[in-house]
Amino acid sequence: MRLLPRYIVRELILPFIFALGIIVFILFINFFLRAVDRFLGKGLDLFTILEYLFLNLAWIVALAVPMAVLIATLMAFGRLSEDNEINALRSSGISFLTILQPALLFGSAVCLMLIFFNTLILPEMNFHARLLAGDIRKMRPGMDIEPGHFIDNIPDYSMIIRSKNGNLMEDVRIFSKESKEVQTSIYSETGELSTLDDAIILTLYDGEIHELDLENFSNYRRINFEKHIITIPADDLMLNRRDTANRSDREMTLGLMQEKKTKYAERKINVEERLQNTINKVTGLEILPENFADAQKMLNYYKEEIKQDTSITAAQLRLKERRIRSLERQAKNEYRLIESYIKSGNKYSVEIHKKFSLPIACILFVLVGAPLGTLSQKGGFAVAIMLGFGFFLIYYIFLIGGEEMADRNIVTPMIGMWTPNVILAFIGGYLTLHSVRERAPISMKWPWQKSHVNDEST
Numbered sequence: 001m002r003l004l005p006r007y008i009v010r011e012l013i014l015p016f017i018f019a020l021g022i023i024v025f026i027l028f029i030n031f032f033l034r035a036v037d038r039f040l041g042k043g044l045d046l047f048t049i050l051e052y053l054f055l056n057l058a059w060i061v062a063l064a065v066p067m068a069v070l071i072a073t074l075m076a077f078g079r080l081s082e083d084n085e086i087n088a089l090r091s092s093g094i095s096f097l098t099i100l101q102p103a104l105l106f107g108s109a110v111c112l113m114l115i116f117f118n119t120l121i122l123p124e125m126n127f128h129a130r131l132l133a134g135d136i137r138k139m140r141p142g143m144d145i146e147p148g149h150f151i152d153n154i155p156d157y158s159m160i161i162r163s164k165n166g167n168l169m170e171d172v173r174i175f176s177k178e179s180k181e182v183q184t185s186i187y188s189e190t191g192e193l194s195t196l197d198d199a200i201i202l203t204l205y206d207g208e209i210h211e212l213d214l215e216n217f218s219n220y221r222r223i224n225f226e227k228h229i230i231t232i233p234a235d236d237l238m239l240n241r242r243d244t245a246n247r248s249d250r251e252m253t254l255g256l257m258q259e260k261k262t263k264y265a266e267r268k269i270n271v272e273e274r275l276q277n278t279i280n281k282v283t284g285l286e287i288l289p290e291n292f293a294d295a296q297k298m299l300n301y302y303k304e305e306i307k308q309d310t311s312i313t314a315a316q317l318r319l320k321e322r323r324i325r326s327l328e329r330q331a332k333n334e335y336r337l338i339e340s341y342i343k344s345g346n347k348y349s350v351e352i353h354k355k356f357s358l359p360i361a362c363i364l365f366v367l368v369g370a371p372l373g374t375l376s377q378k379g380g381f382a383v384a385i386m387l388g389f390g391f392f393l394i395y396y397i398f399l400i401g402g403e404e405m406a407d408r409n410i411v412t413p414m415i416g417m418w419t420p421n422v423i424l425a426f427i428g429g430y431l432t433l434h435s436v437r438e439r440a441p442i443s444m445k446w447p448w449q450k451s452h453v454n455d456e457s458t
Contacts, residue, residue: 004094008102011080016072016110019384023064023071024057031056038136052132058117058125062358065114067392069107069362073369074376074384076103081374096436100370107366114359119254127251156232167192172204174230185210188228202230249351257348264345268338275334282320282327292335299324299331339409346413350406353417354399360421361395367428371435395420 032053080086089099151159162171172191176184188207193200205227213219249257276288279295283302289295306312306320368391376383398420406416 004089004099005102005105008076008099009106011076012072012103012106015075015384016068016106019071019075019388020061020064020068023067024060027060027064028053028057031060038133044136048132048136052129052136055125055129055132058122058129062114062118062122065110066358066361066365067388069110070365070369070392071384071388073103073107073366074373074388077370077373078376078383079373081377086374096374096432100366100432103366103370104363107363111359111362114362115356118355118359123247123251123253127247130248130251157230161191169193172207174202174204181214183212183214185212186228186230188225200232202232204228204230249348252348252351254352254355257352260348261345264341264348268341268345271334271337271341275331278327278330282323292332295331295335296328299328343407343409346406346409349413350403350417353413354403357417357421358399361424364421364424364428365391367432368424371428371431374435375431395424398423 035052035056077086086096086099090096147161147163149160156177157174158177159172159174161169161173164170169191170189172186172188174184174186176182186204186207186209188204190206191202191204193202204225207225207228209221209223209225209228211221211223247256249260252260272288276286279288280286283299285298285302287298289298303321303324306317312320369388372387373384376387399417402411402416402419405411406413
């Protein structure tokens with residue numbers, strides 16, 4: 001029996017590597033075509049470009065691995081079924097579950113490696129990829145000029161243009177940024193921007209310069225010009241690497257995200273305690289409504305009670321009503337703050353669950369792929385990619401939808417990120433159960449099977 005597990009695993013490894021390479025290649029080419037504009041005109045060396053592409057391979061691999069497991073399982077079991085090896089093993093008294101066990105072990109091994117990758121390697125590569133992308137974007141500011149938007153990444157100056165025709169900028173307006181003794185404003189009909197290794201060259205045509213003495217506003221000077229050249233020293237034209245920056249949720253390890261969740265939970269508790277103390281002072285009630293709508297109903301009910309209270313004077317009634325209105329405004333702001341803390345905490349919870357739910361899908365895809373491959377009785381890549389892409393697309397749509405709903409506090413992070421896996425587990429369990437019973441749950445008549453049957457009948 002030791003020979004069978006090695007044989008099944010060997011049948012899975014090569015299709016897995018092949019499918020992973022194809023999927024990564026397709027996703028990488030798509031990313032490269034979208035990112036190539038970031039490199040043009042930046043003067044980047046080849047090593048920096050390769051580093052940027054390599055860092056972005058992390059999220060591509062994390063996405064491609066589960067799909068590669070599904071395609072590899074479809075190919076392996078499809079070939080075994082096509083060559084009647086599944087039937088031969090069953091005839092020898094080996095059940096389908098026994099045949100499936102090596103594939104499940106293979107999926108579990110890939111799952112563990114992907115969890116390690118998602119929790120430790122992927123956050124760091126995402127972090128450094130974002131830093132490098134930001135550093136690249138700051139280089140060669142002339143390439144980032146958009147008409148109608150202020151450009152602030154030119155040292156000492158801000159600039160805005162009305163339109164751009166190729167390299168020629170039209171209706172150029174330049175303003176000095178730093179607080180100096182003289183404020184300078186430059187207007188020109190057209191202009192060009194070029195860069196040297198250590199400077200930015202602005203060449204302006206047909207314009208005027210306005211200089212205003214900030215200490216003496218009566219001292220004003222206006223200069224007309226046909227051509228004016230501004231040389232701006234810019235040491236940061238070369239690629240400067242940042243060492244630290246704030247990390248997003250996809251750039252954090254589990255420990256960092258847990259710290260963020262704890263911090264937002266503590267802030268939420270502090271706000272709730274503050275609001276409850278205020279409610280107690282104003283109304284004497286020691287309850288905290290679940291949301292602002294319930295708080296408003298409670299305050300309206302309390303307001304009606306004090307209006308019917310004949311023991312208080314008109315001045316006391318007005319004072320209490322003012323306090324209630326102030327409490328309503330505070331409660332509205334506090335509940336908004338609580339909601340934002342819950343939403344921020346959920347964002348990190350979603351990412352934590354996602355780092356585990358996607359690797360676990362590798363095991364579930366084995367449960368789906370093995371019965372489907374056996375039913376298809378075809379081990380070719382075309383059939384595997386067709387079935388695999390269909391199932392993975394549906395799974396990924398549910399995953400993205402669950403993530404979006406969890407981020408909006410519509411569902412809990414656990415429900416949002418694990419519901420696709422639960423659905424996949426039901427499908428895989430249903431297909432596996434019927435494969436164990438050797439009774440197909442669905443009739444899968446492929447065109448090549450039909451023609452094969454006709455040939456045999458003739």
